[in-house]
Structures are given as structure tokens and as C-alpha cells.
Amino acid sequence: MEIEVKNQTDDEITFIIRDAEVPFVNAIRRIAMMEVPKMAIEDVYMVQNDSAMFDEVLAHRLGLTPLVSDLDAVDGLVMPDNCDCGDHCPKCSVSLTLNKSGPGVIYSKDLVSSDSKIKPVYDTIPLLKLKEGQNVELEAIAQLGIGKDHAKWVPTTVCAYKQYPEITFNDDLNIDYACVEACPKKILKANKKKGKIEVTDIESCTLCKACERACEKQLVKDENGNEFSKKYINLGYQENNFIFKIETDGSMPPKEVLLKACDVLSNKADEFITFSKGGS
Numbered sequence: 361m362e363i364e365v366k367n368q369t370d371d372e373i374t375f376i377i378r379d380a381e382v383p384f385v386n387a388i389r390r391i392a393m394m395e396v397p398k399m400a401i402e403d404v405y406m407v408q409n410d411s412a413m414f415d416e417v418l419a420h421r422l423g424l425t426p427l428v429s430d431l432d433a434v435d436g437l438v439m440p441d442n443c444d445c446g447d448h449c450p451k452c453s454v455s456l457t458l459n460k461s462g463p464g465v466i467y468s469k470d471l472v473s474s475d476s477k478i479k480p481v482y483d484t485i486p487l488l489k490l491k492e493g494q495n496v497e498l499e500a501i502a503q504l505g506i507g508k509d510h511a512k513w514v515p516t517t518v519c520a521y522k523q524y525p526e527i528t529f530n531d532d533l534n535i536d537y538a539c540v541e542a543c544p545k546k547i548l549k550a551n552k553k554k555g556k557i558e559v560t561d562i563e564s565c566t567l568c569k570a571c572e573r574a575c576e577k578q579l580v581k582d583e584n585g586n587e588f589s590k591k592y593i594n595l596g597y598q599e600n601n602f603i604f605k606i607e608t609d610g611s612m613p614p615k616e617v618l619l620k621a622c623d624v625l626s627n628k629a630d631e632f633i634t635f636s637k638g639g640s
């Protein structure tokens with residue numbers, strides 16, 4: 361198997377996986393979304409909330425506020441299930457407090473964390489609005505969790521793959537330029553001088569087949585003289601090559617999500633081998 365990174369930013373990565381099987385690539389996709397731990401607010405203790413927003417709605421908004429969860433930030437923290445405290449303690453939790461008075465909009469940056477590394481990823485997420493004389497005071501407890509338990513712990517906003525597209529042309533047929541106009545991604549280019557169609561960016565192809573539908577069927581004969589119809593353009597994909605894209609909510613770099621997903625899959629494989637050998 362081979363991996364080639366096509367582009368990478370702080371919260372997005374696109375890479376090509378060659379010589380892999382669908383079940384393996386799909387397992388990585390599912391684990392990246394559902395089983396890579398990240399921090400999110402789990403419990404909220406309301407001391408005062410004079411705003412028009414119900415306590416539970418505010419708690420829900422706090423839960424969905426992305427918190428920095430990269431390797432450096434969560435180093436030393438354990439999942440609550442693996443902690444012996446039974447509730448929450450500094451080994452498994454981080455406390456964030458909010459104590460503000462109106463008038464004004466209260467933003468994510470107003471949350472004060474007990475751990476300088478674990479704080480909201482973005483400063484400007486509006487949490488609630490307070491009028492003159494209104495106050496909000498609360499303590500929020502953030503813990504590690506996984507997306508399988510709640511969407512607030514899903515680190516990815518996009519996690520998807522497609523098989524590597526393959527476009528071929530039946531050069532024995534009359535050239536059909538209808539597919540060029542039909543392509544929504546504009547990756548087909550008519551070269552009328554050379555009498556052919558060029559593919560400018562195969563990796564942007566969504567395999568929607570609009571190009572194939574736009575072409576007319578043309579009658580041809582096989583070597584036995586039997587007539588059958590086919591189209592000028594053929595859309596297909598490479599069975600074992602994939603284009604994979606991961607985008608995160610900013611809580612951790614996408615490469616970290618991928619590496620952690622590989623670790624989780626590898627641990628599952630080890631557990632399976634141990635189990636199949638009669639261990640537990």
C-alpha cells in the first residue's frame with residue numbers, strides 16, 4: 361500500500377491511497393469519525409442564568425463548542441471510563457468557567473479554562489446574549505470522549521473517500537462534445553483542433569456520470585456483425601486506489617486524526633488476534 365499526500369492545511373488533508381481494499385479504507389473512515397478521542401464539555405453546573413436561553417440549550421451549545429484536543433493538549437489525560445475517580449478529577453477532566461454580566465453577547469473566548477492548552481478552538485462562537493442587569497455564571501467540565509457516544513466528540517467535519525476515477529474514450533466512435541458542457545466540475549476540455557477531448561483534472565471528478573448521460577448512443581458492430589450501441593465516453597474507477605479527504609473542526613490536525621485512527625484499528629486487530637488464539 362502506498363500513500364501520497366496531495367495537499368495539507370491546518371484543518372484539511374487530501375491524500376491518495378494506492379493498492380488498498382474497500383473494507384480497510386472504510387474502516388479507517390469510520391474509526392476517524394467515531395473512535396478518535398477528543399475533548400468536549402460533558403457536564404455543566406449552572407450557578408446563575410438570567411438570559412432568555414434555557415439552561416439545557418446553553419449546555420448543548422457549550423457541548424458543541426470545539427475545544428483544542430491535539431496530542432500536546434490532551435497529553436496525560438485519560439478517558440473517564442479508565443479513571444478510578446468515579447466522577448471527574450484533574451486526571452480525566454478540565455474545568456472551564458463562565459462568569460459574565462450583560463449587556464452584550466457572550467462568546468466562546470469568555471470561557472476561562474483551568475488548563476491553558478484546553479480551550480475553545482475559536483474565540484468568536486456566540487454562546488448567548490445578556491441584557492442589562494442579566495448575569496451568567498457556570499462551571500463546565502470537559503472530558504475526552506468518542507463520536508460513537510455523542511456527535512460533540514466527532515473530530516471530523518468531512519471524512520470521505522472515493523475510488524480513483526478513470527475516464528476513457530471510445531476512439532472508434534464519432535467524437536461527442538456534449539459531455540464537455542455537461543460536466544459540472546468543468547474538467548473536460550474540447551480540443552477541436554486535435555479532434556479530441558482532454559481531461560484536465562481527473563481527481564476532481566465526482567463520478568456523477570453527467571457526461572456519460574449527455575452523450576448519444578452510437579451503433580457499432582462486433583466482429584460477428586452483430587449491432588450494439590455504446591457511448592463515446594466511459595466512466596469508471598480504479599478498484600484499489602482511493603482519494604481520501606479529512607477535514608476537522610479545528611480541535612486537532614487532520615494528520616493526527618488519521619494516525620490515531622490507524623492506531624485504533626491496529627489495536628482492534630491485535631485484540632482480534634489474541635481472541636482468536638484463545639485469549640480474552
Ligand code: SF4
Pocket residue numbers: 527542543544545546547548564565566567568569570571572595
Ligand atoms: S463523472 Fe461527472 S465530474 Fe466526472 S467527468 Fe463526468 S460529468 Fe465530470
Ligand SMILES: [Zn+2]
Pocket residue numbers: 440443444445446447448449450451452453
Ligand atoms: Zn478522574
